[in-house]
Amino acid sequence: MNKLKYLPILIYKEYLQILKDKSVFILSFALPLLLVLIYGSAIRMEIKPVSVCIVTQEQNSLTDRIVKEFLLSDYFVTQNTPDFIKANEMFKDEHFKVLIHIRGGKKKDISPGIEIEVYLNGVESQLASISLNYINQTIKSAFTKAGLSTSGYSVNIRNMFNEANESVWFLMSGHYVSILTLLCMFLGSFVISREWDRKTIETLCATNASATEIVLSKIIVYYVLTVFSIFILLVTGQWLYKTPISGSIILSFVSLFVYAFEMLCFGIFLSAKIKSQFNCAQIAVVIGFLPAVMLSGLIFDLRAVTPIISFIGHILPPTYQVKAMRILFLSGGQSLYIMFNILLQFTIAVILIALTVRQVKKDCK
Numbered sequence: 001m002n003k004l005k006y007l008p009i010l011i012y013k014e015y016l017q018i019l020k021d022k023s024v025f026i027l028s029f030a031l032p033l034l035l036v037l038i039y040g041s042a043i044r045m046e047i048k049p050v051s052v053c054i055v056t057q058e059q060n061s062l063t064d065r066i067v068k069e070f071l072l073s074d075y076f077v078t079q080n081t082p083d084f085i086k087a088n089e090m091f092k093d094e095h096f097k098v099l100i101h102i103r104g105g106k107k108k109d110i111s112p113g114i115e116i117e118v119y120l121n122g123v124e125s126q127l128a129s130i131s132l133n134y135i136n137q138t139i140k141s142a143f144t145k146a147g148l149s150t151s152g153y154s155v156n157i158r159n160m161f162n163e164a165n166e167s168v169w170f171l172m173s174g175h176y177v178s179i180l181t182l183l184c185m186f187l188g189s190f191v192i193s194r195e196w197d198r199k200t201i202e203t204l205c206a207t208n209a210s211a212t213e214i215v216l217s218k219i220i221v222y223y224v225l226t227v228f229s230i231f232i233l234l235v236t237g238q239w240l241y242k243t244p245i246s247g248s249i250i251l252s253f254v255s256l257f258v259y260a261f262e263m264l265c266f267g268i269f270l271s272a273k274i275k276s277q278f279n280c281a282q283i284a285v286v287i288g289f290l291p292a293v294m295l296s297g298l299i300f301d302l303r304a305v306t307p308i309i310s311f312i313g314h315i316l317p318p319t320y321q322v323k324a325m326r327i328l329f330l331s332g333g334q335s336l337y338i339m340f341n342i343l344l345q346f347t348i349a350v351i352l353i354a355l356t357v358r359q360v361k362k363d364c365k
Helices: 007-020 023-042 061-072 084-092 125-145 167-189 193-197 201-206 211-241 249-274 277-294 307-314 317-331 335-363
Strands: 050-056 076-081 098-103 114-121 153-160
Touching: 050 061, 050 084, 050 125, 061 076, 061 098, 061 125, 084 098, 084 114, 098 125, 114 125, 167 211, 167 249, 167 277, 167 317, 193 201, 193 249, 193 277, 211 249, 211 335, 249 277, 249 317, 249 335, 277 317, 317 335
Parallel strands: 050 076, 050 098, 114 153
Antiparallel strands: 098 114
């Protein structure tokens, strides 16, 4: 028992350390609560409402019944038009997620042999898969209410922008964002906190260099490393999974470069604010990587979650970057959205640099 005589003293010492280090309480109590709330509120597979456009070139009681059934359903936000060309252009610009083209039939009360073409947005494979079940049930309900057999029509399904229906294409375009988020947050979170842990911050502040120079020197060095990481990430990912790039390759690189710059600046800001490598690494995962995976629409569609979680997701930069990457890789087009996203991410990065410089200047006084 003599070998354990110091055990109570050491336990008391650990207790005192925990009281001084509030991050332990955050990890022990706040983090489980946060993750339960995120998982419970964000993990939803039922997605509604789904925006749908129905093209009916021939009007009859059956097509009217089908359109009415969609209009009355809580699962859809429906619009109807006879112009397929216009509807197809709007579909490519993502004004709605599903395009239904009802072909065949005559202008009479009952039109057997109707052919229904369903165009799904393959960029959002989860939404496409789930909405197809809603669509089939709604069409069957329309035929039943019209007193017709469901064998009186055929449905042709086409996944636009992801014709091969490869889930890895859908996921990898977004996973590039989550990987970059983790990488840049970790790289940045050690930059200034390392100076505090090594007790070299006083020496750095004693030089004639300004706070702006100190911060920019660290950003430049680590951003060069990040650029090389982006090339490795894309070359490896494209070689292994062969994800198509339907949009501009130049814009794809520019978008990733700007986003990586923003996340690196975010990590460096945390590093300057928290001043502890260990705590920075923990917080980088909690507020950086996890939201990029859980709340950005990468895996779980934000239209399926509770309003408060959806609101939080829509104010996070990864949400816009994930959408931009899926547009650039799978659907192409929407240059205005891509430019908006690049400008948004760069603006946030500049704000983070200014905040970091201010913090370093304050600490060096």
